[in-house]
Amino acid sequence: MxxxxxxxxxxxxxxxxxxxxxxxxxxxxxxxxxxxxxxxxxxxxxxxxxxxxxxxxxxxxxxxxxxxxxxxxxxxxxxxxxxxxxxxxxxxxxxxxxxxxxxxxxxxxxxxxxxxxxxxxxxxxxxxxxxxxxxxxxSPNMSVGVNVTFKLLEMAAKALSTGYDIEIIEAHHRHKVDAPSGTALKMGEVIAEALGRDLKECAVYGREGITGERDPSTIGFAAIRGGDIVGDHTVLFAGTGERIEITHKSASRxxxxxxxxxxxxxxxxxxxxxxxxxxxxxxx
Missing domain, CATH: 3.40.50.720 (NAD(P)-binding Rossmann-like Domain)
Incomplete structure (x- = not known):
């Protein structure tokens, strides 16, 4: 054919x-x-x-x-x-x-x-x-599943607006040239907007040394690069006595x-x- x-x-x-x-x-x-x-x-x-x-x-x-x-x-x-x-x-x-x-x-x-x-x-x-x-x-990510995840994050952020620390962890293949990933940043933007915050003002990109206690108003990011990972993203809402993780993993482009x-x-x-x-x- x-x-x-x-x-x-x-x-x-x-x-x-x-x-x-x-x-x-x-x-x-x-x-x-x-x-x-x-x-x-x-x-x-x-x-x-x-x-x-x-x-x-x-x-x-x-x-x-x-x-x-x-x-x-x-x-x-x-x-x-x-x-x-x-x-x-x-x-x-x-x-x-x-x-x-x-x-x-x-x-x-x-x-x-x-x-x-x-x-x-x-x-x-x-x-x-x-x-x-x-x-x-x-769109930084055209996966239907990822975009449904964005909607879930919007809902979760509004319900967990106080008492929960928010961290975004992403992993990609060794060839990716930007960090955090566009998808991770979009996740941060969705969450920040739901909370009435500006991501530019509340984002923390990595930590090292003596950082002091975590500011509860911040949204943290961590990026992992290695192998042939297509794209994994997890948003952690960590409260007292519990934590909620919303994860999307891509196995293929x-x-x-x-x-x-x-x-x-x-x-x-x-x-x-x-x-x-x-x-x-x-x-x-």
């Missing part, structure tokens, strides 16, 4: 879902390949572009070659070439690269699903400005890819605006 989209002859034309033409940034990376495979398996999606950095050994190769298939979509470094046939870009790369991609998406009217983490406040503001012209969904495709489908009904996975999943 050499097609990305297969349809059954038993389906009427009216029952076949409309195709979403998708470009993928970082197409030769671990997450990029997972996305290519997910798009290939989705009946309502088609790979329309594949991007990678200039100088990558993957440039010129077929984006699905690693699967033993021919998609007819080569991996390219030129943004306009990679996006010219796409309706939406999925991007799990680096902040600077993502912003460069979004600038071209804005020019071409291409929507974007962004899973990149590590944006500065200024970069987040730049994304919000671009979203005035195109629809953008940004496939959950991120499937969440990204749900976001692609959600954006099909949007002309412009900045959205997150709570919008996609109806968790507002």
């Amino acid at each position: 050499t097609e990305f989209i297969s349809t059954s002859s038993s389906l009427s034309e009216s029952s076949t879902p409309p195709l979403r033409r998708i470009a993928i940034a970082g197409a030769s990376g671990r997450m990029g390949r997972m996305l290519v495979e997910a798009v290939r398996e989705a009946q309502d999606c088609r790979l329309a572009g594949a991007l990678d950095m200039a100088g990558s050994n993957a440039i010129g190769a077929d984006a699905a070659a690693f699967l033993g298939f021919t998609s007819g979509v080569p991996i390219v470094a030129d943004l306009r070439t990679g996006l010219q046939d796409a309706q939406v870009l999925i991007d799990f790369t680096r902040p600077e690269g993502t912003l460069a991609h979004l600038a071209v998406c804005r020019e071409l009217g291409v929507q974007a699903v962004i899973g990149t983490t590590g944006f500065s406040d200024a970069q987040k503001a730049e994304i919000a400005e671009i979203a005035k012209d195109i629809a953008i969904m940004v 496939v959950t991120y890819a499937q969440g990204a495709l749900r976001a692609v489908r959600f954006l099909a009904g949007q002309k412009a605006g900045l959205f997150d996975m709570f919008d996609v999943l109806g968790l507002r």
Whole structure:
């Protein structure tokens, strides 16, 4: 089979879902390949572009070659070439690269699903400005389970607002370049907002030496890096005589890819605006 989209002859034309033409940034990376495979398996999606950095050994190769298939979509470094046939870009790369991609998406009217983490406040503001012209969904974690966990944390924080110390512990593979993870920071933001606090003012990132007693108004973070851990996150609410732990563990990046495709489908009904996975999943 050499097609990305297969349809059954038993389906009427009216029952076949409309195709979403998708470009993928970082197409030769671990997450990029997972996305290519997910798009290939989705009946309502088609790979329309594949991007990678200039100088990558993957440039010129077929984006699905690693699967033993021919998609007819080569991996390219030129943004306009990679996006010219796409309706939406999925991007799990680096902040600077993502912003460069979004600038071209804005020019071409291409929507974007962004899973990149590590944006500065200024970069987040730049994304919000671009979203005035195109629809953008940004989430530090596109796992459906993780986003349900965010909702659970919001509920727990409100119920455990006094008498409980809050610590966020995350673990990822040795190749991850930012810490704490974007998911851990989002967890902190959700909890802080539920408590009426500003995470910038109450976050504590690691401890060493004589630190003094713990300030009960703080939210602590600890980051672990090693091996091939896909992503583990635990939020600890530690009270007197009891503790509550809310944990999510990822065993495969496939959950991120499937969440990204749900976001692609959600954006099909949007002309412009900045959205997150709570919008996609109806968790507002």
